[in-house]
Amino acid sequence: MTTATAQDRETPPPPARPTAIRTQDLRKTYKSSRGDVEAVRGIDLDIPNGEFFGLLGPNGAGKSTTIGMLTTLVRPTGGRAWVAGHDVTREPVEVKRRIGVVTQNNTLDLQLTVAENLQFRSRFFGLPARIAAKRADQLIDAFGLGDRRNAMADQLSGGQARRLLIARALVHKPDVLFLDEPTAGLDPQTRVNLWDILTVLHEQGQTILLTTHYMEEAEALCDRVAVVDHGKVLAAGTLGELKDDVGAVTVVTVRFEQPVPGGLAERAGLLARPGVTKAETDGDQLRVFSADPEGLLGDMITAGTAAGLHVRDATQLKPSLETVFLTLTGREYRE
């Protein structure tokens, strides 16, 4: 006994890295009469406490299904997932106690007022009525809903409803906050407003998993990002890591009036330019990926003109999530 203790003291086990969300080969296939749909095809995530993590991908990439499985409302068809230390399929009640969820659709209780939405949610989580009322007031003030407190939930504007949804997800101080496309359909002002709120929450140590199809949202908020498409994680890491791994490239695209003949980039010597990692033609577009874009645009236009093409327009994307996505998928990001 004593020896063991001494040994333990000498070689303490590595501090268990507290994990907020972990998934192993998580899968979801929807069965339907028109054939099976593989919405999520094996996702592995490891998100420590306190992290602001983003699942970034276009609509239909499997983000909402993933969030659904992590919040116990979608049953996985393969793999496992743990949230706040509990298995989502075996201990759904333990998981639900520890999570706050902001769904993409407006799931406010439309039969109740703004204040009642918060009060009853607090009471569902075991707060006595008096404390629930105080918590509701605190949330209403913090989210600037004071003048709407007695309005029915179906009379709120889109931005107000979204704020109330977030407030409601916070009533019981959840270990993990899930936000599914929190700013979709909101005006830019309201969106920035929500970003500020989320940033403050994160600074207070709130673990957040957010899904978004807005590049700039993930760039503005998240510590780490997983780029998801067709139910799989294409790449994951901090923004810096993603850019380094995938190549911190600038993407220059020139669109011509005519279709671009194949092999134009090679013939014009564009691939031989220093820093160029890839060149591709796509219909009337010529696209070159380069870490050193100095003078590249001019050379591309020259190459096209020499081949008898007329330039329509050109774009140059600095290294960003968008260029990461382009590099990973070879497709332009579809929002």
Next chain:
Amino acid sequence: MTAMIQPAEIGTADAPAAASIAALITDAPVPHPTLLKTFAAMMAREFRVLGRNAPSTFIRAVVQPLLFVFVFAYVFPKIGSGFTLGAGRTGAGSASTNFATILVPGLMASQLLMQGIFGVTMPLVSEFSWQRTIEDRALAPVPIRVLAVQKIIAGAVQSFIGACIVLPIVLLVHAAGQAPHVHVTNWFLFALILVAAATVTSALGMLLGTLMDPRKMQVMFAVILLPATMLGCVYYPWSALHSIRWLQILVLINPMVYMSEGLRAVLTPSVGHMPLWAVLLALVGGTLVFGYLGVRSFRNRVIN
């Protein structure tokens, strides 16, 4: 004098908001949810909504039975077209049974079914529609089946209240000399039948609400609600159907029959009625079957 906004004030305008957002995390009460507390809070939510909708619920509950007894127990006898059921067929007494007596248990049963549909099925259909507001309560820290059972119980309470509202109306509205012959000998049995009938309609309401396609609500009224009522021994006792034997047997699949007949047995025992044991067996059995299927179907709808 016009107040000038100082630059300093602009700079600090957002500061309280940020501080109060931060306080949501640092200054949060610690919840201790238990199954019982969550269940009680969900029931409290139902009654808050019920209270808010009380006027419209009341009107909905009152109008149909009121018009029925007014026309059949007041207008018809006055204009000489009163229905009566011949003696010897319907009861031991030699006097014929007036229509008001038939209607008292029948309209209460019909009311129970209506409340079950309006109180459980309709809200469920809207909660499962495209916004899926059901997710609000589905994320409460209890198993989904507890939420389903809670909805059945809340619906049963609403049905029970609806039936109690109807009782004085069907007792009091009638033409002179057309008073229904109501005679409750066992109040406990009366309450038991009422509770069992309320629960079976609520469980049925849950099953329909989880199976129903919102776009086919109109069809439900045509193929379920209307036949259930018209062929549910609301307007005639089951024993009177003996002259149409095939119909008498066919209607036994209709839960409404047992509700009407059960209430007939405890409220107007002078009218021929089904034996109470058969009624209770059907109502309790129906509650278990519809309840089991309803909860299962609810769970499958909530969790994809």
